[in-house]
Amino acid sequence: xxxxRSFIIRxxxxxxxxxxxxxxxxxxxxxxxxIKDDLMSRGVGAAEAEFAARRAVGNEQLIREFTRDExxxxxxxxxxxxxxxxIRSLFRVPGFSIAVVVTLALGIGANxxxxxxxxxxxxxxxxxxxxxxIMLLHETAPNSPNMDVNPSNWFDWQRDSKTFDSFAAWTDxxxxxxxxxxxxxxxxxxxxxxxxxxxxxxxxFLGSDFxxxxxRPGTDATxxxxxxxxxxxxxxx
Numbered sequence: 001x002x003x004x005r006s007f008i009i010r011x012x013x014x015x016x017x018x019x020x021x022x023x024x025x026x027x028x029x030x031x032x033x034x035i036k037d038d039l040m041s042r043g044v045g046a047a048e049a050e051f052a053a054r055r056a057v058g059n060e061q062l063i064r065e066f067t068r069d070e071x072x073x074x075x076x077x078x079x080x081x082x083x084x085x086x087i088r089s090l091f092r093v094p095g096f097s098i099a100v101v102v103t104l105a106l107g108i109g110a111n112x113x114x115x116x117x118x119x120x121x122x123x124x125x126x127x128x129x130x131x132x133x134i135m136l137l138h139e140t141a142p143n144s145p146n147m148d149v150n151p152s153n154w155f156d157w158q159r160d161s162k163t164f165d166s167f168a169a170w171t172d173x174x175x176x177x178x179x180x181x182x183x184x185x186x187x188x189x190x191x192x193x194x195x196x197x198x199x200x201x202x203x204x205f206l207g208s209d210f211x212x213x214x215x216r217p218g219t220d221a222t223x224x225x226x227x228x229x230x231x232x233x234x235x236x237x
Contacts, residue, residue, distance in 0.1 A: 032056075129201035135164075148173075168195040181233055 032053045039049035090097040125131040137157075139147040148171060149157075158167045174191040177184050194210035203209055204224055214222045225234075 134200065166195055166199050168199040169193040170196060178233070185233075187229075 035053040035056050036049045039052055126134060139149050141147055154169055170192045172190045174189055176187045176189045178187050194212050194215050197209050
C-alpha cells in the first residue's frame, strides 16, 4: 500500500500540478498583499512594507512543496473514504447493487458498441490504397434520398465523366442461399461489376479477378468468397 500511495501521489502531481501551483501562487500573493496593506495603513512605506510582508510569509518554495503534498494527501484520503463508503452502501442493499452493476454494464457495452461503429464508419479510413479518393455515389428523389443509380445513368457516367478515374457498380440487395454444403445457409452477398476490385485498388488473395466477360448477359455467374467464409465452409487451410 505505501508503494501504491506513493505512485498515486506522483501521478496526481503530474496531472494536477499546474492547477495546484496556480492556486498556491494566488493564495501566497493575496496573503502577502494583506500584510503589506495592513503595514501601509499604519504608516509604513511601500518598499519597507513589501519587504516585511515577504519576510512574514517566509520561504515560498518550502510553503509550496509542503502545501502541495498536504493537499494531495488530503484529496487521496477523501477519495479512499468515499470509495469505502460507496462499497459498504452497495453491500447493504444487494438487490440495488446488482441493478447498478447491470445498468453500468449495459451502458458501458452500448457506448463501446456505438464507438466501435462510429470509429469503423466515420473515423477510421477505409483499408484500401488512397481511401480519400474513393467516393460512393447515389441518386436522390424527393421521397427517396438514397436511391440505387439507374443503369443507363451509370453507363453515361462511365462514358462521359471527366472527374473520376473509374466507376464500379455495387449493390447488396441480392440475397442468396447456399445449398449443397450441409444445411442451407443464408449468405450476405453483394453484386458488383467487374471493375469493383480495381477501383478499390486490391486483388483477390487467390484465384482470378472479375473480367469484363463476367458482365456480359448470358454468362455463368462468378463468385469471389471472403476469407472467413472460405475457411468456415470449405475448410481451408
